[in-house]
Amino acid sequence: MSEPESPDDGEQSFISHLVELRERLLKAVAAVLLVLLPLLFFANKLYGWLALPLIRHLPQGGTMIATEVASPFLTPLKLAFFVAVLIAIPFVLYQLWAFVAPGLYRQEKRLAVPLLVSAVILFYIGCAFAYFLVLPAVFTFMTHVAPAGVAVMPDIGHYLSFVLGLFLAFGLCFEVPVVLVILVALGVVTTEQLASSRRYAIVGSFVIAAVLTPPDVLSQTMLAVPMCLLYEVGIFGARTLTRTEPKASSSTDG
Known part of the structure; x- marks a missing residue:
């Protein structure tokens, strides 16, 4: 006959779960930082690629502007961080999976793995769909409905917020x-x-x-x-x- 589990054993198990959770979170953060570091050197190029759908549809002489002093420096860094998180999502989800998997039944594990993979792929497809198809259509419409005499000069910070919001919307809806x-x-x-x-x-x-x-x-x-x-x-x-x-x-x- 097995002995009943003592309160100390339960507390020890809870602490071990907290320790494992901390380790998983640290690994996830480390993965994001590891991807972010090289991206920082290409932050301006990343922003240039992100701005292409707008720049291609600006009227002749139109340009983007920075209305805040630190925007030319901080805005590309924000984009680099977003791209780093996007790239590191599979590893972050793997850490989450490795933490919860021991408590799942075999049938739940069989279902969870394809669902996680499908969720990541669909989110990427949603972002790509927004970038290659939706953004050009949106900016074509926006630049053509501008009133006469109004110079179309979007702010780089507001543009980034708009595009990231659209990416998030399409990624989640997919x-x-x-x-x-x-x-x-x-x-x-x-x-x-x-x-x-x-x-x-x-x-x-x-x-x-x-x-x-x-x-x-x-x-x-x-x-x-x-x-x-x-x-x-x-x-x-x-x-x-x-x-x-x-x-x-x-x-x-x-």
């Missing part, structure tokens, strides 16, 4: 399939409920796009349509999960 699969896996909804709510999802996609994008129909459509398509991808992925999950569980029981 996570729709992952969210749907998780909801079905947790039993919150069923695939039949998702399919029957398709019309509401379409309306919701256009409402979200209207809130997150600039006030032009083109950019709103360019966010809403992929969200609707990704909704269908999420339903398909959830259906595949529900078909394969009973087989997997029965094989483990045997």
